[in-house]
Amino acid sequence: MDKLTPENRSENMRRIRGKDTAPELAVRKLCREIGFSGYRIHRKDLPGKPDLAWVGRRRAIFxxxxxxxxxxxxxxxxxxxxxxxxxxxxxxRNKQRDSVNIATLRASGWSVLTVWECEITKREKLAKKLKRFLSPKTPNNAFNADAPKRRAG
Structure with missing residues (x-):
């Protein structure tokens, strides 16, 4: 049972931001710290309006x-x-929309990474993941951070 009245719960939900959230700001800060500035935020001309986009590199992060x-x-x-x-x-519906947006971006030659809120606290691990994704040596559409890792052998 909810401890809040329906009116209070509705007000709480209304205050939750859609952009410039604490996790998003933390990822932006980490990207700058590891040397990957120059991103654009919430590009309306890209499917799903990625939270960060490096247009020249064709890299997008949600x-x-x-x-x-x-x-x-x-x-x-x-x-x-x-x-x-x-x-x-x-x-x-959010999950379905996310899948469609990611597929559309990838079909257009973009590499896409999803950073989850639960990953933010593991800064070193996230920094490695971001470096690998944003590296110029990683070809577009070759990186799929959501896919399971393959084992050699």
């Missing part, structure tokens, strides 16, 4: 909240306490 985008982590698997008939389908 910084997603685990709950809102249905990540397969503890937070992402948590069910909303109230109005489940609205929120569960909404999160499913």
């Amino acid at each position: 910084v997603n909240g685990c709950f809102w985008h249905g990540h397969e982590c503890t937070e992402g698997l948590r069910k909303p306490r109230s109005n489940q008939s609205y929120w569960i389908p909404k999160i499913q």
